[in-house]
Amino acid sequence: MDPLLLLVQALNGLQLGVMLFLLAAGLTLVFGIMNLVNLAHGSLYMVGAYFMAAFQAWTGSFVLALLLAVPATLLVGVAVELIVLRRLYDRDHLDQVLGTFGLILFFNELVRVIWGPAALFVSMPQALSGTVVLLPGAPYPVYRLVIIGVGLAVAAFLSWLVTRTRTGMLIRAGASNPTMVAALGVDIRLLFTLVFGLGAALAGLAGAMAAPLLSVEAAMGDGVLILTFVVIVIGGIGSIRGAFVAAVLVGIVDTVGRAFLPILLREIFNRQVANAAGPALASMLIYVLMAAILVFRPRGLFGAKG
């Protein structure tokens, strides 16, 4: 096994991991505090990517488009919260799954109506499109390093926000006992909207930053939504720290598994078997990981809530 290739794949895994963390942080906060299963979280990611494409076509600037796409996604998120989701907070999980499943269908079709069925592309800024040589023989794209940097910065910011500020204190209090927080004179509905908006903005940021790496198309949020759920379930629902650990774990296991599992299998079995089973096992790996973790820790790694 080539150690340089392993390093590059581990970095790719870390990049996927921080991306998943941006999505998982919002989703796990919304679940932990409002007790809401929001399947439409992946749609916000998709909306963020579409806004990115639209604003870049309009302004011609990557940075400007990013600065517009994130608040625009935040506004969409707040609108969805005000119109639909706040009516679902005190419903059971099944109603929430169904209602937000309806929202997925709506958003997937809405972007097709507005931007057409063809995929859109976002170009990355010239300054970030090169590679840097990390170690001799291991060049790495600058843009992916930037994503890792932004993701880690957001993680640090969230950790500061939740543990060191008054807002964070209210968020934590709201997670453990929302009724009591409301009784103490805090506008809990405003807090909920705020938290949801924060989650939407992070999802939009993830979508906007992923846009140059992927093609922007309808239903692009569906696959990533499932991955995000895997992350928050492994991490333990409601825990930001758990979301971070699990996101990096899932990102690295998935990426490194896809790169090396077929090679490993080739050492053990004959080529034909390995070529057939390798990719399948690699795509199943994170689900196996999740099932295994839930068997031993039915509430995830850091979880308290069920």
Add this chain to the structure above:
Amino acid sequence: MRSPVISRARIATVLLFALLALVPVYSTLFSAPFYLTLFARVMIFALAAVSLDLVLGFGGLVSFGHAAYLGVGAYAVGILAYHGVDSVFVLWGAAILASALVALFIGAISLRTSGMYFIMITLAFAQMLFYLAVSLKAYGGDDGLPIAKRGTLGPFDLKSDVQLYYLILIALGLALYLGHRIVGSRFGRVLEGAKWNERRAVALGLAPYRYRLVAFVISGTVCGLAGALLATLTNFVSPSYMAWTRSGEIIVMVVLGGMATLTGPVIGAVVLLVLEEVLATLTIHWMLILGPILVLVVLFARRGLWGWIAGRHG
């Protein structure tokens, strides 16, 4: 809770089955084979929805991976047919056996968790099987696997669409009868009791885990039969039968029709699939309309359509 002999619920159920039984007559008289295929598909999904409702409605266990059993049943038929097996009895028997075993395995692990974690672990297993199907290059992989021909089952010749239709109708009727017997039995009462209050069930000396596992296996098996019927009807199997959105759709059918009712999921399947067809003829952007309809159903029709049809005593 014994309902009167002539209740609105019974009339509606009989009426529904009478209408379904008349579809082939209509399609033959007006030579509209489209309706025959549409309603055969509707009944297959109704069967899947009825099976899901046993665990979801009566058992309170939100399985977000029921499309997996649909896929296992379909692939059992597809793979055996590919290797030249043409006895429908063997094909469907294998589908039932395979889905029962898969449900036993998934259920035994998943039922250790609860709530949100149960939703996600059932989804995870379904995703594993989805990727397994995608990777089965020998059996078509991503593109799916066509099935060459349909065989015969006893007096039924499945090459006839009408005979296959009535066979599916019979299967649906039997599943509803089975559901009726289960729900009315001690087993069904324990299952529902554990949904309302698990601690009390345990205190009464019952082990909810075992009851739930048996219900889960029955449910997966019936859903596997639906998958076998689907493969037979379409002459095709594909990983898309196991896509997670398919599991979502089956949940939608159950909730739309009415959870913890017998005929409700059938109504839900009929309404959802017919609505999709109708909206699709109106506009290619039909999901733009269907999505908000689902949201409105959740917000305002809390007992599902069946609650509204059957009235207070349904």
